[in-house]
Amino acid sequence: MLNMDFTKAVIINTHEMQWEPAPAAGVYRKKLEREFPESGRATSLVRYEAGAVFPEHEHPLGEEIFVLDGVFSDESGDYPAGTYLRHPAGSRHAPFSKEGCTIFVKVNHFRRGDKKVVSINTKESDWYQGYGNLRVMPLHEYEGESTALVNWPANEVFVPHRHHGGEEILVLSGVFMDEHGVYPGHTWLRSPHLSQHYPFVKEGALILVKVGHLHGA
Numbered sequence: 064m065l066n067m068d069f070t071k072a073v074i075i076n077t078h079e080m081q082w083e084p085a086p087a088a089g090v091y092r093k094k095l096e097r098e099f100p101e102s103g104r105a106t107s108l109v110r111y112e113a114g115a116v117f118p119e120h121e122h123p124l125g126e127e128i129f130v131l132d133g134v135f136s137d138e139s140g141d142y143p144a145g146t147y148l149r150h151p152a153g154s155r156h157a158p159f160s161k162e163g164c165t166i167f168v169k170v171n172h173f174r175r176g177d178k179k180v181v182s183i184n185t186k187e188s189d190w191y192q193g194y195g196n197l198r199v200m201p202l203h204e205y206e207g208e209s210t211a212l213v214n215w216p217a218n219e220v221f222v223p224h225r226h227h228g229g230e231e232i233l234v235l236s237g238v239f240m241d242e243h244g245v246y247p248g249h250t251w252l253r254s255p256h257l258s259q260h261y262p263f264v265k266e267g268a269l270i271l272v273k274v275g276h277l278h279g280a
Contacts, residue, residue: 066096066253067104069229069277073253074244077108089115095251104171108249111135111160119157125173126150127210129233129271131249133164142182147202147210149181167233172276177205185212195219208275215239215270220263229277230254237268253277 066073075095082091086101089112098104104124111117111133128135128148135142137156142148144164150156152173181203193199196219200212207228215237232239232252239246241260246252254260256278 064098065094067098069253070255072255072258073251074246075251076247077249077251078247082110085109085117087115087117089113090117096253098171102171106169106172106251107167108165109168110165111158111163113163114159114161115163116159117157119155121153121155122150122170123152124171124175125152125177126154127169127172129167131165131167131235133160134162135160135164135166140182143184143186145184145186147181147183147185149179149203151178151180154180167271174206174208177208179203179205190214194221197221207278208273210271210273213270213272215264215268217267218263218265219267221261223259223261225257225259226254226274227257227278228275229256229258231273231276233271235269235271238264238266239268239270240264 077093080093082093085092091110093108095106130142130144130146132144135158137158139156183202185200188200190198190200193213196216198214202210202212234246234248234250236248239262241262243260
């Protein structure tokens with residue numbers, strides 16, 4: 064098991080990790096959390112070389128994807144960088160990439176009743192006003208769990224707050240900060256239930272954030 068104690072905070076600068084080969088040729092990954100070697104709950108960065116194909120597989124408890132670069136594809140369509148996807152429990156697909164891509168992917172962590180299929184091109188979606196000067200793009204919500212993009216302009220400061228149900232962040236660009244540290248692009252942070260922090264930025268940042276999913280995980 065890897066980082067499966069959800070009562071502990073985890074901070075990983077994924078740029079400092081090496082790519083490891085996945086079971087499919089031309090597919091590589093950086094493992095962030097993993098229940099079993101090739102099954103169970105997992106969070107990873109996955110890189111497809113041009114022309115790589117992953118065998119058809121099922122998602123017993125769902126799959127969530129954010130396309131970081133390139134174009135990710137399966138039999139249902141092509142998904143460019145900035146696309147957010149959710150495949151519910153029991154779904155199947157055979158993904159591939161013609162030109163190559165990198166994705167952030169979470170598998171087997173959905174709640175049993177969460178059956179919604181989601182495909183959002185965030186490059187074409189609307190932003191909403193958040194706290195202060197933050198801009199927020201909601202992506203998914205179910206029974207207290209929510210996922211969103213948050214755009215932080217330069218010098219923005221958020222109020223100190225506590226995470227009921229935990230918080231998970233992938234820094235997509237810029238540098239995210241709090242009183243505990245400095246987190247450059249592609250840093251992954253997981254904070255446990257009832258943790259707290261005081262986030263801010265100096266030069267701006269874009270983050271993918273999920274909250275409310277670690278209570279009882």
